[in-house]
Amino acid sequence: MTKTACVTGGNGYIASALIKMLLEKGYAVKTTVRNPDDMEKNSHFKGLQELGPLSVFRADLDEEGSFDDAIAGCDYAFLVAAPVNLMAEDPEVHNKPVTTNLRCHIPSHIRDGTDRSSHRPGGTACPRCSWRRRRPGSRAEHGISLVTVCPVITAGAAPATRVRTSVIDSLSLLSGDEKGLAVLKGIERTSGAVQLVHVDDLCRAELFVAEEAAAAGRYLCSGLNTTVVELARFLSRKYPQYNVKTDFTDDDQLLEKPRVVLSSAKLAREGFEFRYTTLDEIYDDVVEYGKALGILPY
Template sequence: MSSGDGRKKTACVTGGNGYIASALIKMLLQKGYAVKTTVRNPDDREKNAHLTELQALGPLEVLRADLDEDGSFDEAVARCDYVFLVAAPVNLHSKDPEKELIEPAVRGTLNVMMSCAKAGTVRRVVLTSSAAAVSSRPLLQGDGHVLDEDSWSDVDYLTANKPGPWGYPVSKVLLEKEASRFAEEHGVGLVTVCPVLTVGAAPARKIHTSADASLSLLSGDEAAFGMLKGMEMADGCVSMVHVADLCRAEVFVAEDDAAAGRYVCCSVNTTVVELARFLADKYPQYDVKTDLLSGELLEKPRVSLSSAKLVREGFEFKYKTLDEIYDDVVEHGKALGILPN
């Protein structure tokens, strides 16, 4: 993968210790990119072990940067063709979401955007937001609702009623809007991807929320199942995408000059009940914890998130069914210690 002058195209991926970021770094290296990534502490060998291993695949530079420090991303994005903005605060249980989640998320996003504007070489910034910025709203009545890029979570409703981890969707809406405003004012090419619950194996070794939630019916982890059930109650469905498809979608919208605006990234809309039936059938060696399936659960999704825009512009999902999506999820769960070997 080289640019016009014969050098390798260079991409920066922020937050290299994260689940999605680590999978994206691996894919970019495999595609022939030179990659720079940022972590808060490059000297933490244990946390960065997966990055050391990824350096065997190609040129990967690990740099120190912090979303809270102005200018700390300047070096990381300098001379980059593409910047994938993946790092963001995820403090779901903070006591003060305004101060501990929302403000740092917006400030950190603008910090990296500022560095991209300064660099002068960045052809496109791909911002990883979340479907939480699309689907969090008062419960929709009836069935058959389709949410897409024109849908925004209702910030007024969320801040007034404070349902569940309300600060997270608010942070995603506000950082998207601020990034978009900044990009327009400073002539930075920006595309936003809004992934749903993302599952599948990735190089980063730390356990992430989506792995716990997606395996909770097999592990019996009640808190993780609570998150899965909470998604269905809040959104009217459980929407999923495989991490490899998400990374392919991010690279697709980076490289496609015609890509613009937001993109929902979702390949399957399901429910907790459908998921339980599927898992019981596919993994009979695990007892699906049916005792968790109490209370009001949906038989079929009442709402679905649509990636029609992404598909219309030429992207094709590889993992389109629960069977395909879950192919490596259980092995990944064993590797992380969520499931017994």
């Protein structure tokens, strides 16, 4: 039987890629957006609907119960939309927002309104589930389990026609975007490396832990650890037309090699394999995507 998945925030970058993957794998998909009539943000849904059954619902994280129709009858729910503070006043201390992806296994017999969303305005909670009431991986109520996939800077092409944060950041050395570059530098200074993952690997990881019955808790999802200096040298060689800055001698806080490696060993132990593990592979299609979005000049 066809399984059904709900993906919140379907006009977002990661969500749109996840929807595409689910449809290609034979899932029926329900997605939510705040305004289904906003075709500037939702134009990619038409192409996705050609891949398989995709229904679009209106829902808002600030409105309790607004996700009920989208969640009803679903086997899995992926919480990809979350309220985040995207900008800091000082770009040097700008913290990259983390997208939280939750999987909720909802048995098909739960279709009534008794298990309503416990979302509180301004917080991050999964429809019909709550981190406040239940530990990650708990199956104590209605057989629902929660799993978190924590992504790093995510690159790669996706169906979404508008993006913020990670794609802009990953292309900042090519585009000259100082705020995006400040994000990369800030991540390196605070974590000891710049961590990257291809959006395809991220979506595969999300689906992997959703379908894996034994999956529980939090999973880091990072395909590669690098540095600003390494990344700049790679991009300068691969895309010489962009005149990428490679001399960072004026910034003695930047590293030649990663000082700390963010490990995805937990995913690997359970059988997940990354397909994109080099800078060349991770940046294979994001430059063309950046051109299409107007982030990079043709």
